Structure formats: structure tokens, C-alpha cells
Amino acid sequence: MISIIFALIVGFVIGGVLVYFGYRYKDNSFDNTLNKLGDVEKRFDEKTNLILNQLNDRMRENRESSERTGGHMNKQMHEFAAGISGIGERIRFMGDSLKQISSFQEIFRSPKLRGQWGEVALANILSQYFPREHYELQYHFRATNDIVDSVLKLPDGRLLSIDSKFPLDNFERDKKLFAGELKNQIDSIASKYILPSEGTLDVALMYIPAEAIYYEVIHGGMAENNFNVAAYAREKRVIPVSPNTFYLTIQAINHWYRDVTISKEAREIWKRVGKILEDSKKLEESFSKLDAHLSHARSSFDESGKRLNLMNQKMERLTGGEESS
Template identity: 40%
Template sequence: MSLEAVIIIGVVILGFVFLYIFLKRNQPSDDVLEIVKLLQSTAAQDRETLLSTLQQHTHSLNARLDRAAEVIGNVQKNIGEMSEIGRGMKEMQEFLRAPKLRGTIGEHILKELLTQLLPKQSFHLQYKFRNGATVDAAIQTANGIIPIDSKFPLENFRNMASAATEDEKNKFSKLFASDVRKHIKDISEKYILTQEGTIDYALMYIPSEAVYYEIVNSIPLYEYAGKLRVLPVSPTTFYAFLKAILMSYEGQKIEKQAQEIIRAFRALQSDYQKLDGSLSVLARHITNAYNATASVMTNFTTLGHRLTTSLPGKQEEDDQLKIEE
């Protein structure tokens, strides 16, 4: 109850007390009756005001309680959703405990990256070598086959990350390094087969960026991988690697097209040389024919001149006939 309401009630009570004492001492008069009526009217108005104020406060309080209940309901709903997410994460963690299932996930991600970036004819999944070994993927390049095997050494990495003490962390760090070394050695021995057309290094695809950076930030592990000619790659670095391979394919395509253009020009050059030879022969024949024609014309002209000069003319023949007559 507010201070204002308490004061009003106190004033009303004091009024009634004062009235009671006054009436005890004297007989009520008209003025007193008027005062009593006025006090009763004022008390009634004060009660109505007080009730109205209380109702307003009650309504406001109920509205706030409704909003609070709504907020609490939303919070409970969100807590339920977070619990579902937590259960889902726990189930995912349990799912990833099985090495074979982790390997399946890594192979699937590897397949998706290859399919999205490279031409279908440029790579093979589950590529089998003649010695019976099967690698997760193999990329065909001009220099040879690039073998790629997916590895996901998660168990000891997770133990290392959740270790409570420094000793436990060092223990699991050594176990993690041992797991990675084993994977590197297996890839190097099984899949770098230059006698079967591979290049002299292989890729170890690691589906987790966190696991990848733990490996490459360890100088001993990175040097060991380099010594055995195994290159660790994560989804991000493998994407960049594939883009470089794709650019080399484009370069090879351009080079092939350039070679085809050069071959076409060489064929055109050969045809030109043949045509040039034929035109040269034709020109010689035309020149010879022209020379022969000119020689014949010259001889013909000379013969005509001789005939003209050796025979008597028509006037001489007429004079000779007159003499004979």
C-alpha cells in the first residue's frame, strides 16, 4: 500500500475520533451533522480513489507478471533448445569416437572438394595400385599421379585439448604426435609409388582445421612429414592446392590449343610451299611458251621479209610483159 493511501486513511480515522469525542460532549447540531456528512462523503471519495489506485497498480502488476511469465517461458524454450543442441553435440562426439566413421566423413568431404573443383576425368576415388594398395583419391597430372589419403587423428587431440593438468596435456600431446607419425609413414610407404606413375610426394588430407594447425605448428612433425615427402593439407589449404591444379589444367589446355594452332599453321605453310612450287613451274612454262612464241614470230617475220624482197614486184612484171609484146 502506498504512503498516500496510508495518510488518507489516517486522516479519516482522526476525523471520526474527533467527531466521536465532540458528540460525547455535546448534542449534535446541524453544523455537526453537515460536518459528519462532509466527512462521510470525503471518506467515500477517498475510498473510491484508493480502490481505483489499487486496481491500477494491480492491473500494472498483473501485466508485468504476464510479461515476466512470457519471458520465463521463452527462456525455458531456449534452454530446451540448447539442451537439444547439447544432446546433438554429445551424440556427434560419440559418433566421432569410431575411427572408421571419422574416416568416412573425411573421405566424403574430400570427394565433395574434388568433385566441385576438378574435371571428372582428372581424378579417381578409391584408386587401386597394382600392388593392391587403395588410396582415397588420386589426381592425374601431366607430371604423374598425386595420391591423397584422408586421416583424422582426433582421439588424442581431443584428450590433449581437454586435459586438466599440464602433465596430462604433455602425455596426450606425445600420443597425438605418435598417431600422426604413423599416418605419415603409412602414406609414404603405401602410396608414393613412382614405378606405378605417382609423383614423388603424397597428400595427407586432414578434415579438421584445428587438427591440421596442431600438426603444422609442430616443427618436429612438419619436418618428419617433409622428410617422408608427405604434405599435410586441411580443407582450406587443399582448396587452394586444387585451384592451382585447376590453373595448371587450364594452362595445359591453352598450350594444347596453341600446339594445334601451330600445327595448322605448319600445314598451311606446307600447302603454301607446294602451291608456290606449282606456280613457279607454271610461270616457267608460261615464260618458255612466251619465248617460243616470240621466237616463232621473229622467224615468221624474217621469212616474210625475205619472201618480199626476193620476188619481183607487180610493176616490174607489167613492164616485162610490155617489152615482150
């Protein structure tokens, strides 16, 4: 459309120029003028075509650029929509996770389930670091008829009582009540599970499965009315431990077991060395006896040789005497 309009304008311009020069010049110079106008028209057409081609190229480039831009925008819109969808999925996942956490927290509302969870956690830790013959779960004391969650059988034959406590209710409600509850539990462990007459150590461990509660106990956060739970536990020879600190206790006991094992192996080696020394002494005695026997045999052999020599000499003399007579 643009090229047609442009061609019409050019035609009108050329026609006007021709009419003008036709009336003005009526001699031979008119032909020259027409030739020049033809050249001008030719160059003008070339320029026009060049401009039109450039315009067409620009329009095509603009169209392609618009298409690319539109495609890029569509791609970004799809990616944005996918991102929004992914965020929605994550929000739903977080909601489900929060529901699961809430359900898990509800489990700990029950003191019985809480206690069972602490016992299972304690048993799991012991099973990871000790062979089954080194500990016993739900150990029964004959003298008191009480049952402790677990005991460690130490290398010296004595027992280390370990009882799990998880006093969550009062911890969340009131620190003063929590301190009183801990005091009662410490008294219970000290009276029931520290029994040297039945082979226990004079200390026991109170396993607290929650690090936050253990931190409050150890760092004096439960001190109320001049009562400090950690100091009271030390006085009663009850040692509070958390999952992390219990690991350190386990490592110390494991080192003890290794030391005892190494000592036993060293004693066994010395026994074997002593046996070898004893056998070597017996072998030395046997060699001495054999040497004595060999010496006696040698002496007898030499003595027999001398007698045989004398006998030969006598025989030679007898034989020589007979010959001379």
C-alpha cells in the same frame, strides 16, 4: 454532483446577503443594491459555469489520458508476452540444435564413420575443382595391392597420392598417444602410397579434415619427447594438408594444368603456322612454275608471231612478183 453542491452554496450566500441588506436598508437605495446584487449573481454564475466547464474538460482529458495510458500499457504487456513466448521458442530451438550437434558429434565417435566422412569430404573437394578425368578415387596399386583414397593425375602423367586421416580419439585423450598414432599413419602413407615405380611423385598428401588437429600438427603442438610430427612428416615426404591449405595446393595444380594447356595450344598454333608456311611455299613453287610456263608460252607466242610476220612478208613478195611479171 459537484455543480449541485456549488449551486446550493451560492444560493445560501446570496440569500444571506439579501436578508442582511433588507434589514439594513429600507429606503430607495435597496432597489439599487438588489440590482447590483443581481449583477454580482450573474457574473458569479458565469464564472461558476466557466469553472465547471473547465473542470469537466479537465476530467474528460484525464479520463481519455487514462484510457490511452491503459491501452498503451495493454499493448506493451501483449508485446512483452509475445517476446517472452519468442524467447521460449528460441530456447527450444537451441535445445533441439544442441541435441543435433550432440548426435553429429556421436557420429565422429565411430572411427569407421569418421574415416568415411573424411573420404567423402576429400572426394567432394576434388569434384569441385577438377574434371573427373584428372583424379581417381580408391586407386589400387598393383605392386602392393594397397588402395589409397584418391590420386590426382598430374599434367606430366605422374600421380599424386592423397589419403585422408582423422585421428580424433587420441587427440582428445592424450597428445603423446596422438603423436604416436600420427607417426604410424605417416609411415603407412610413405610406405604404401609413395611408389615412383608405379608413376607416383616422391611425395604424398595426408588430408586432415579438421582444422584444429591440423593446427596442432603443423605448429609443433604435438611435440613430445623431442618428437615433432611436422618435422617427421617432412622427413618422410608426407605433406599434411587441411581443407584450407589443400585449396592452395589445388590452385597450384590447376595453374599447372592451365600452363600445360596453354603450352599445348601454343604448340598446336605453331604447328598450324608451320603448315601454313609449308602451303605458302608450295603455292610459291606453283606460281613459279606457272610463271615459267607463261614465259615459255609468251616466248612461243612471240616466236610464232615473228614466223607469221615472215610468212606474210614472203607471201607479199611472191604476190608482188607475179603482179610485176
